[in-house]
Amino acid sequence: MIDLSALPSLRESLETHGLLANKGLGQHFLLDLNITRKIARLAGPLEGRMVLEIGPGPGGLTRALLEAGARVVAIEKDARFLPLLNTLQEASGGRLEVHLADALKVDEAVLSAGEPASVVSNLPYNVGTALLIKWLTGPWRPQSMTLMFQKEVAERIVARPGDDAFGRLALIAQVMCEARIVMDAPARAFTPPPKVDSAVVRLDPRSDPPEPSRVAAMEAVSQAAFGQRRKMLRSSLKALGGADLCEAAGIDPTRRAETLSLDEFLRLADARLQRAN
Structure with a gap:
């Protein structure tokens, strides 16, 4: 010391x-x-x-x-x-x-x-x-x-x-x-x-942080979702796939951004990556 x-x-x-x-x-x-x-x-x-x-x-x-x-x-x-x-x-x-x-x-x-x-x-x-x-x-x-x-x-x-x-x-x-x-x-x-x-x-x-590509996809999803946080996901995520994106991630498209868990946002990110491939 x-x-x-x-x-x-x-x-x-x-x-x-x-x-x-x-x-x-x-x-x-x-x-x-x-x-x-x-x-x-x-x-x-x-x-x-x-x-x-x-x-x-x-x-x-x-x-x-x-x-x-x-x-x-x-x-x-x-x-x-x-x-x-x-x-x-x-x-x-x-x-x-x-x-x-x-x-x-x-x-x-x-x-x-x-x-x-x-x-x-x-x-x-x-x-x-x-x-x-x-x-x-x-x-x-x-x-x-x-x-x-x-x-x-x-x-x-x-x-x-x-x-x-x-x-x-x-x-x-x-x-x-x-x-x-x-x-x-x-x-x-x-x-x-x-x-x-x-x-x-x-x-x-965290010991197992998501890969950079998942983080980038999650940031895109969260920007759209929280950019219109009063709207349902099917509307706020419309430019990214809307209801189809939500359904691919197994998420009710009538929910709003602030109700989703961390894991659910990552599932949306994965669905976005899959759509891009």
Whole structure:
């Protein structure tokens, strides 16, 4: 383990450098190390493991990950935070690597040098969903993900069939991973406080995820089905085969998208693939 107690507090570091959150980049800082340490614990045993962190900002979660024994690759888009992160890098004993880059554009396989890695991040609100979809659909996929989202987004990720929040995000997340909310974070925990509460979602890849072709077909089906979620499947899926597609998958065409299980969406995907061949 590493002792970072000699470093200035996060709040002191921000004040020294005159740094404020950039709302345009979706920044809200977690300065309470008790909270960041809890997130690191929720990510599981980290000793000796490689972790990718997106948007470290002043480095609160980064400190907790290093204290837990992780080797951290941090991707930061805002160059203002490089002096703070460089100071942390110098104290890390060679276990922190910092990249100034846009996480939506980086090649994680290159950054991790082909080594298995987990993602643990307090994600910027404005790109959180896009990053999750990127990691779920590959080609690079993490060993696990422990991610902070707006609470509404977190609830959409873990929603079950029949829930009002069940949609395409829940479908792709749960087909690829076991997903659960492991921690709530009230708005007051952040600086500056956002207008909404947040939550941490833990996602662990399934041992038998569907093949990429099935995932692509399922995404096409779900886009059509949830794009007109108030309509029966025979109508919302009309462009893909409508009632015939449903019957080929053994599904009642009068049902609606939010009532279908994960397996039923995969059956629709398989029926679509068969029609394409």
